[in-house]
Amino acid sequence: MEILRYVAFSERADGGNPAGVVFDAAGISSSRMLEIAAEVGYSETAFVTRGVDRELTVRYFSPKVEVPFCGHATIATAVAFADLHGPGELLLQTPAGPIEVSTSVTHAGATVATLVSVPPRVEAMEAALLDELLMALHWSHADLDAEFPPRVAHAGASHPIIAARTRERLADLSYDFSLLAILMERAKWTTIDLVWRESDDVFHARNPFPPGGVREDSATGAAAAAFGGYLRALGLVTLPATVTVLQGQDMGRPSTITLSIPKDPASGIAVTGTAVRL
Template sequence: MEILRYVAFSTDPAGGNPAGVVLDASGASERDLLAVAAEVGFSETAFVVPVGEGVLDVRYFSPLAEVPFCGHATIATAVAYAERHGVGELVFRTKAGDVRVSTTRAEDGSVVATLVSVEPTTEELGADVLGELLGALRWSRDDLDPALPPRVAYAGARHPVIASATRERLAELAYDMPALAGLMARFEWTTVDLVWRESATVFHARNPFPPGGVVEDPATGAAAAAFGGYLRELQLVDVPCEVTVHQGYDMGRPGTIRVGIPADPGAGVSVTGTAVPYAG
């Protein structure tokens, strides 16, 4: 397998979120895929099996396990595919469902990719589970922004959304990794989406990711899509709209995610970003 390495949601190879990309993993076993993902060592590696014109079977693996969907690896894969085969429309057949992906060329010649998520959903986060989650994060209820209530959001993968009342609280990430890993395994959460609202349509996020074997994911497209669904369902933004999520700044890998939220409550949320070859 030819293993490519890209950075998603940044034009700087030292920013954004690194992802492994294998554009043809035909014939590889699940054991092979997990071994390659562990060797690559990024939070996610995407493995593609072409099945028809513009239709790709895609699986995503962290160094420790398979996940149903990964946004930043989708953006990286779409850009890598476009650089080999040209821009256009694709369908990624993932374990979470079919994800429409489009690529275009910007004026500077770079490739921009947009994915449209599966239908988002949002569910309550019980008081007991919230207490356990806050304990693992080493947060208190006083740290929370009451205008953005805790929920579990889904747009291909499940992410608790926990909003900080201050940027300073978001900047301090020192959680109990074993405790959070155990809690996330029980509820099949992929990352925890910690957010802070800067303005009506600008947010900052951090995503603890112990199920992937890393402390933090630098830029999380799946969580951004789920967060867009959360904002729409709880009527926290005027739709249709686009919001911007800044992520990775506190870990030295800044990235920018554009999230398009249509008015239709059943419509998928779009996530747009760039990707460039990784330098490291």
Template sequence: MEILRYAAFTTDPAGGNPAGVVLDATGADDAEMLRIAADLGYSESAFLIPKKDGRFEVRYFSPLAEVPFCGHATIASATAYAERHGPGLLRFDTRSGPVDVSTEAAPDGTTTATLVSPRPRTEPLADDDLAALLSALGWDRHDLDPALPPRVAFAGAWHPIVAAATRQRLADLDYDFARLGALMARRDWTTVDLVWRESPTVFHARNPFPPGGVVEDPATGAAAAALGGYLRELRLVDPPVTVTVHQGHDLGRPSLLRVGIPAEAGTGIAVTGTAVVLAG
């Protein structure tokens, strides 16, 4: 298998979220895919099994386990495919359902990819779970933005969405890795989407990812899609609208995600970004 390395949601190899990409993983078993993901050490790697007519079965692995869906590895995979075969529409069959990904090439050679998430949904975050989550983060309820109530949101994977009242609270992140990881494992949460709202359509985000063995994701497309569904369902934006998410700045790997939120309830959320090759 040819193993590719890309950083997603950036045009600079020093930014974005690195992902491993295998465009043809035909014949690889779970153990081999997990071994490759662990060897790479990125938060996730994507393994594509070609089918017919632009369809692919796609598996996503962190260094520790398989995850149902990963946005940044999807953007990276679509970009890698477009650079070799030309832009167009790809259909990914993921463990969370079908995901369409379209790519476009700009005159300067930059490829932009847009995924449309599985059907999003939002559920209440139980008081006990919120208390345990805040305790693991070292936060309390006074640190939260009352205009953005905590919820658990899905758009391919489940993420608690917790909004900080200030940018400083978001920047000062030093959590209990083991405690948060144990809570997330019990609840089947993929990352925790910590956000701060700069303006009605501009957010900053950080995503702890202890279930994957990663302290923090520099860019999380699945969480951005879940945030889009959350904002629409709670009527915190006026769709159709595009929301910008800045992530990775506190890690020194700045990332930019654009989240397209359609007006129709239940429709998939579009997440757009670029990706760039990393040196092997």
């Protein structure tokens, strides 16, 4: 078994979000996959349990738990496959549903991958649950951007979308790890998508991930896809839209995620990024 290591959503090894990729995972037990993910130590490792032509069956594990879908590990898997077999189209069968992915190589030699999420859904958040979340984050209602109301969005995994009123609020991320982990496990949330709007089509994001044993994710493709569904459902962008999500800057691992948001509410959100092998 070979464990490949890639950084997704960056063209630099010291940026983006690292992910493990295992292409020969057939026959490995779930418990062993979890052990391997913990040994690798990244926020996610993707395990390909079956591959026929360009259709792959993939599972995703953090150091502590399996998740139904992971965007940055999907980008890493697609680029790793392209490095081995050439760019083109892929179909990934994931616990969240089928994910179409395409890869191509730029004139500069970078490999770019685009995944299309499952159709997103957006739900209201109960007031009491929001109060619990803000308490765990050490935020107040005054810290929130009123133009971007809190919601729970899903595009393969569930993520509360919480918008900060200022960049300073987003930059000061000091939360109660244990309290947030307990709340997220009860609510079945994967990461918390904290965002701040720089302009109409540029947002900054931070993603605490305590259920996975990770204080913060430096690039979260699944949350970005969910955020794209949120922007569309609430009419916060002019459709079709292209949105840039900047993540990891406050961690010293800058990441760039590009969202393509179609008009059709039944369509998935396209998430694009580069990846490089470590």
